[in-house]
Amino acid sequence: MQEGSKPPIIEFRGVTKVYGTGHAAVHALAGVDLAIAEGEFVAIMGPSGSGKSTAMNLIGCLDKPSAGDYLFKGVSLGQLSRDQRTMLRRHFLGFVFQGFNLLPRTTAVENVELPLIYRGLPQAERRAMAMTALRRVGLEGREHHTSAELSGGQQQRVAIARAIVTDPVVLLADEPTGNLDTKTSREIMELVSSLNREQGITVIMVTHENDIAAYAGRIVRFVDGKVESDAPDREAA
Amino acid sequence: MLFEAVKLALQAIQRNALRSFLTVLGIVIGVGAVIAMVTIGRGTTAKVSADLAQLGSNLLFVRPGQFGPGRASTDAKPFNTRDVEAIRSQVPGLRAVAPVAQKSFTVIYGAENRQTAVNGTDNDYFVTQDWTLTGGRQFLDGEIRSGRAVCVLGETVRDKLFGRGDPVGRNIRVKNVSCEVIGLLRPKGQSSTGADLDDVVLMPLRVYHRRLAGNTDIGSINVSARDDVDTAKVQADIERLLRERRNMLAGQIDDFSVRDMKQLAETTMATTQMLTALLGAVAAVSLLVGGIGIMNIMLVSVTERTREIGIRLAIGALESQVLAQFLVEAVVLSLFGGLAGILLGLGLAWLATGGLRVPFVLDTPIILIAFGFSALVGVVFGYFPARRVAHLDPIEALRHE
């Protein structure tokens, strides 16, 4: 863990998430403590159903913990309203999903522009920023293709461009390569780790595969809703 | 921000062209039907009331026989000229009393001919029918008395026989009687029942009787009462007089009838208005069905788009921004559908009123009501389902398959 004066960008204190009630209650997270410093590249691993996605959704403010405290840059988010959590996502977080989650029948550049629209940026500026982001993920020439006209790897690149076009502090990726073949997965991981190295974006990524996790500097293992192990990745530089 | 919402909405509409089309279709048909029906109904009513005004004031229509359920007596004795004279001299408060003997004959000029209604009458007919001339003159007393063969043509007959030419002073043949044209009637167009009022030839009664009919029967008598008298009293006076002249016993049912044309027209008017209301009601049902169609499509659409809403929320859209987009989308669709429906409805009404030869009367309140209703339905059913989804936690919406 980091020793400096700066608080971790993300900190869980005894975070619990329970789905359902009574006998049907599932403890997806059962008291998780976790701190991630700015600029880290963390891989979250663990068996299916161990609570990885639940943890990611809580970090991403897409969902609320049942108990425990979540601090972002040292500020507890427990009391935030719905709109305040949206503003936090808008200004600090970028999402990449396993299923890409692009808007159908919409071109790459329009998808990438989307988060900028909600920030109220004017059209011309938006377009320019979206084009730059698409270039950064290596998609020049594909700006006006719709999702149906792009391969899986290209769609995930569009999703990454959409996530980084707002210059987020944290990039959250839940099994970003889960739907991609090995070669394409490598390319996507090269891209993600370069964003971490060159832009200093904090990356938190869920994966099942060891060679994907190997891109990270730290691996957190979940078992049954608890952190089982948390260690620097020996293979990573 | 509003501008952005409009743009997002337009994009979404364009991306879902088929669904947008179906939504709009419901509104277009509903609004179109209401406006077409009501406009046609209004035109018909206007036409009937114009006819009513054209009937001439206080017109009573006297004819032999009784009309009504189970009372048709077609063998009733016709009137004669002495009946007409008796009415003229004995009933007070009359402006004009016109005898009418009518039958259909072929009229011929050169190579042209036409089967038309020929009326034997006198100058009082112009008063009772409120009919003026566009050319020539009415009958002279001498012509009426001597039975000289002269005639006044309706516009339809003139057009058929003479085309562009002026017929005044020329001789036409009615059956085999040569007859000088002395005047032209101002065109009246169609009656509310669609009959061509201008398809007519007028002749003095005496020459009609002698040369065409071969008898002295009078088929009907048109009576115009003065404005300052009560038509009900005039009607009663005529009935009493005719009963006497036709030697009817007390208790015997009249073998003639005196009808107040204004009353008849008012009845027709009431019927037309009821029909308009009925058409409007039928159309309102179609508008309602259109509304339910919109509701359906909007509900399906929002369910389909739950994931889209989830994505938007995840990447930083506020609930209010997502709602604004859906609201604007619904407003744009219903405005567009409403406008298209108004155009369609007015277009149909324009064609129909042209075909029916009734005036095209714009009914602004109905247009506004139909339009407002469609907008309301579109907005309500576009907005409320979207609100339900936009209020979900983003992750709930995203998980939706």
Ligand SMILES: Nc1ncnc2c1ncn2[C@@H]1O[C@H](COP(=O)(O)OP(=O)(O)O)[C@@H](O)[C@H]1O
């Ligand atoms: N929306 C939900 N409702 C009920 N149970 C859920 C829900 N989401 C996840 N779970 C349960 O919580 C546990 C953790 O799920 P998840 O975080 O998705 O695991 P992982 O991503 O590690 O596979 C699982 O047992 C799963 O069935």
Ligand SMILES: [Mg+2]
């Ligand atoms: Mg998962």
